[in-house]
Amino acid sequence: MSVPDASQDRIEREIQIDAPIERVFRLVSEPGWFIGDGEPGKTTTTREGDVFVVDFPPYGRFPILPVTSDAPHYVSFRGGDDPAQPLVEGTSTLVEFFLSERDGGTLLRVVETGFAALYPNAERRAAAYEGNVEGWEMQLAFAKRDAESG
Template identity: 75%
Template sequence: MIMTSSDVSTDRIEREILIMAPIERVYQLVSEPGWFIGDGDPSKRTITREGDVFVVSYPPYGRFPVLPVRADAPHYVSFRGGDDPETPLDDGNSTLVEFFLSEHEDGTMLRVVESGFAAMYATAERRAAALEDNSRGWEMQLAIAKRDAERP
């Protein structure tokens, strides 16, 4: 079951899902830089490391930089993600993607918060489009995380 909530601001997305798997297994999945880019078929995705940044190539959509920010296993991990792998990621040209994990009955509650849209996109139209696209994207990615983490 996917439970969704969204902040009313134009700066963040929040989604959560209950995954019937141990917290350690879910953490192992979500702590991989760039796991959330793509359609759930990792064979289409190539991840390379360029210094501290991981670049996820996902044809035909492009190349996306992902910078690990902080990890506190098995309860929290965060990344910065942007649109241009040639530009160093900072608060003004990337979003912050945070994963919060908590033990819940026989499984793990996984919550994602993506913020920073207001600084990254100057126009209200571009920001609204990014929020809409990423909102749908997080619902898909959380379903993929559930599928992959619940596999024996």
């Protein structure tokens, strides 16, 4: 068994948003807000116990477990790609949002970790990692658009 590539275990991105930290926090503290293509109505979120499941046809059902919240500066979730799996370390990634006031707006930083344990197969891990790198660029742009428009 090969050792997972550590460079494909952590994604970190940030964006400056010209909106108050409280408004940005309201957006990013919604479980699963980061799943979809930025068009309202294309996803449906239901709650199953402590887990929120985001349906995003035709891509699937994505479980999201809120982990920690310290409004308005931090919120974290565990997310996976199999609603039947428990959302714990090794079967999910940890998605953390860090918010700080900067230049009259909000600096939003996302850190996602756990790809190596979730995807021990190097090919599958690389595909998931690359997809999420691209996805975070897109989702942060949506967060900026939505928070700045009020």
